[in-house]
Amino acid sequence: MQIGEVIREFRKRKNMTQEEMANRLGVTAPAVNKWENGNSQPDIMLLAPIARLLNITLDTLLSFQKELTAEEINSIVYEIDVKLNDETYEEAFQWAKGKIEQYPNCEQLIWQMALILDARRLSKDIPDPEKYEGYINDCYVRALVSEDDNIRNRAADSLFGFYSRKEQYEKAEEYLNYFSSQDPERKRKQAFIYSKTNRMNEAYKAYEELLFSGYQMIAMVFQNLYMLAMHDEDREKAHILVEKQRELANIFEMGEYHEASCRLDLVTAEKNVEATLETMERMLASSDTICDFVKSTLYEHMEFKKPREKFITEQHNNLLTCFRDEETYSYMKKSKSWQNLVINNPYQKI
Template structure:
């Protein structure tokens, strides 16, 4: 917060008018008005009396702090937005530089300032200017050294976009290194760079890897929610989530086995013998197609390991053993259809 704003803020807290404050300090009311509007500054000899009059320390008066509060950052960003609307880009830009100079260690502020001026420049078609670009880029780069991972990743993301717009893809790729290998945004942006640089096969492969991972992740998340629904004794929601898992497998073309297997547990809990055995039969009959997702056009650029016959045989045998578990399937013991299934 600037000196003028600090004076105005604490003068109002003290319920003092500009005239009253001026009288107590031995200056004129227009002088106080100029301080608050940042048209001039108090004489250095007045700083102590001003602080004492307002009931604050000199540090507070002069804003000698390394960090701003989130509220103060938001206020500065809003003021920047207002200046961009009411003033020329150059005037607002020079004001923003001074704000960053006042709080050089506030990484969130400098990153937000860079974003708002970069975005405004693009949306309003401000002519490209080397001074603007270099300064905005320098703020992004400074944020890369933050101890806050969120700020580092956001800065790297903005730099990737900055250089992609300039078609400097080698530099854009450089900043992808700030993303962890596990971060899907890294692969997604890499795929965009592949596409922009004519590496179509690599772009397809990157997107397909993301898609395959998305299925696995979403499937686990749905299953987690399904287990919560069971824990909450909400059978209706559990059934609905099991159906969503089936739809997910169908959407991602994972094959019949993955579509049907999600129904087994809920049918077992409901002790629906016919439904349980039907699911068991379909799981066994579709086991041989468990790797059919490899044939889907969705994953045509991915290299999957071949599903060997002994793997399928072992899968079927393990399924049969599982289907004989007394605790889960003891209620099927006298069912002839079940007996035939597990003994075939």
């Protein structure tokens, strides 16, 4: 708020008229009226007496604050949006500059104002839009030094987009350093830069790595959802989620083993003899496909360690050992097919 607005607000809180305030300060009532309407400013020698009279600090009187509240920022952002709709871009731009000058340390406001001005500059037919980009870019850079990780990352993202649109890809790439190395969005943006700078193998590899890690994350989420459904005894939903896991493994070309294995826990929980036997047979028959994703064209630019034959054999034997657990699969004891498959069957890979 401006100093006049502060005076008016706190004068009214004390139920004091302008004339009463004027008398106590030794000035005229019209002088107080001019302060409150923004037509003039109090003399510097009156600032301390005004603050004491209103029972506020000088910081409050002068509206000094290190940070705006979230509500105040939202209010200013709403106001610039209205101005961009009702006034010329130049008028709204100058108003936004004034707000940024009024709160030069509020990086959240600086970044948001720059983002809104930038978006409108690009989406609306305004005269000479390039003349505004220098100031907008400077605002992004100012927000980039914020101690708040969220603001800093958003500013870096804005600068990445700013230079990408100008096809200055080397400059855009510099801002990827502000993203965490674990952030998938950093890898996606890096892949984009690779593709635009004719580093095609690197682009393919980066996108494929995103695809592969994306499968692992989504599969884990589906599994956790499945566990929640089982906890809530919602078997219908559990069946749907297991089928989704199977479809997911198929889409991402993980191999037949991964398509079959996601069903095992559910059919075991339901003690479904026929479905359990079918699942076991499929898993044993496809145990050598557990690493088939290394053959998929979806991941052909990625480097995988070739699975050792010993690993495949151990996987098959471990499955047999698991399926022979009579406590877990006690409901299978009467099934001759199960006994022939895992108990009586002497065949075991060596």
